[in-house]
Amino acid sequence: MLHFSLEPAILFNIPGEPWSVATTFDGHPMAQQGKADEALTAAFTSSFVGALVAVILITFLAPLIAKFALQFGPAEFFSVFFLTFASFVGMGKGSPFKVLAAMCLGFALGSVGLDKMTGTLRMTFGYDELLVGFDFLIAVIGLFGIGEILSSMESGLKFSGTTAKIRLNAVLQTWKLLLKFWVTSIRSCIVGCWMGITPGGATPASFMSYGLAKRFSKRGDNFGKGEIEGVVAPETAAHAAGTSALLPMLTLGIPGSPTAAVLLGGLMIWGLQPGPMLFIEQKDFVWGLIASMYLGNIAGLIVVLTCVPLFAAILRVPFSIIAPIILVICAVGAYTVHNSMFDVWMMLGFGVLGYVFQKLGYPLPPLVLAIVLGDKAEESFRQAMLGSQGSLTIFWSNWLVGSIMTLGMILLFWPLMTWLLDKRKAARLGPVPAAAGAAVVDRER
């Protein structure tokens, strides 16, 4: 289903889809340590578990869940995005200011193009190419793909991780390891299904799940250095979300993704009208589709798992051979987004930016997250403000939006609070230099 964006994410640090970005945090370090097969097995298995749980959920709770999704208005959507951004703060290893700077740059890039609220163009400066804004895919291909190749070239023309051994029993060994993380799996499934249905989508789900896992894990400090739990959490959540996102499509007729839209078109040609009546009028079709989701997931898992040693072996190919291939594939990928050469140049531009970011120690994920979700968050915020005629109380106007916002606030202040407590414990210094944290919080909001 969604599996094949994973290999480049883990092997080369080039996420193929927005929801694979969080997987690179620990997946790629694992590959660098020669544990690519473990990382791939963990990722594939987790995505299977997530998708399976979501399908089971759809099977038993579809009508109930459809009702829940209807409660989501603009304020609720914004609160979900807010929660995603909040759970991200303090997650990075580096300085929170750098996270913030990267995120703000992402917001700025995300706002280029048509402003859907007023129907006017923003920051296109008369260039028609900028009408469509900065596409996530082009940014990610450039920032991660080209950026990674540039820094690999600098560090002596090789990917670290070439020592990857081909172990045929890696799958079984990893499975033994994975059993230990059942709590993380369950938590990630809940986050994923919830985000898929609401429908916040797979990308916020993966980031949020990673953030939570890091916070609650005993080995949370090791996250980002190749912790297998850091692969399990985002993968499970992303695929639980991706699968359960089909539910709004079937029950409400809203395709949550381009893939779902193609499926929607397929339904139309058979005279099937997605929406609340589909489950009543077209029982055969709906249950057939759900059955195929079970089968598809199992078949997918078997296919990818048998290929794990093969995928992992790609890292043994010398850099001088694989790098040009990656470069060509990146360029082709960027071109196909809008069939435009301009995007290829833009990709190279982002590549340089990615390299500079890496050199200066600025994190890329906040930038990417802000490009993907920034304009959606802005849109929901302004829709909510229109509806409430400018009153912020709408974000605490019912139990649903209120609890999500409060949870977001807690997550946002969590690093600040723990930092303050530590500070107080360590040495009772006079005035607490809280300005730093407060600034972060202000800008976030």
Added chain:
Amino acid sequence: MQARMKQKGLSWTQFAPGSLCAVAVAAAAVIAPAAPATAQAWEPTKPVQFIIPAGTGGGADQMARFIQGVVAKNNLMKQPLITLNKGGGAGAEGFLEIKKSAGDPHHIIITLSNLFTTPYATGVPFSWKDMTPVAMLALDQFILWVPSDTPYKVAKEYIDAVKAADDKSFKMGGTGSKQEDQIITVALEKLTAPKKFTYVPYGGGGTVATQLVGKHVNSTVNNPIEAVSQWKAGALKPLCVFDAKRSVYTQKVTADMAWSDIPTCKESGVDTEYQMLRGIFMAPGVKPEHVAFYVDLFKKVMATDDWKTFMEQGAFNQTFMSGDQFNTWVAAADKLHYDLMKEAGFLAAGK
């Protein structure tokens, strides 16, 4: 797979016999008798890109993907038809692509009202005159919807309620900003004056309908196909259709109502009309035989039973036009949008 709705639409014989090329056409569907074979000199020599100047899931997207399916299913073209969403900049992305590929007969585009509204609202340099009109496939209706458990029985009652309430306390949900939904909203505000709606723009028609079901807005002007499922499920009810006359579809959609039972807005005391073009355009500078091929292709698509079912499901106003008649219609529609948008203050600087 399912029982198809029975077709009771317009007579299709009015669409004069198109000439048939030798292409094997799946037997059942085709109308016209073989006319002189000379007209079909040209046909696509490579895959045709079918551009959708809108995102996935909306009305234009559904129709384009449906057409793609019909063409493939009935083997109406030797070369494949490939749909491509280019909805960036309120559709400007797609229209500029067509404008750029001057003389290339392998690009076609399906239009919605953003053909007129986007250049006026954003100032992006294109207009329908930068393209070659091919054919009008249908006109899409707009219906005033409210949640089914609200007390309003006719449109007039709803308008009166807006008038009686505090200014801007009623929320109208719609697709995009300064586009058709908001134009209709502004037209309605003439009747609710001095009270206004709060217009809340959303990404797509499906989302708008769902937001209404969840009561995050008070009313919408969704196209029939975007809201029909919620109507059937008893979550939404139609108040009136923004057309001069009622729909011709008499087949029951819900237990007690057919499309034809929805009153026009005029007869329920709200004098507003608006319909949206679902038409096909090509790049500028293409030859007449290129246009002729596509006119013929779409005639064949429209002759299929699948198309008729689709039209009825979405309560489309089935009007086919091509050639000069279509050009004249488009020019008039362009003028209408200009006037409406000027009145509403939606024009970009310098327009």
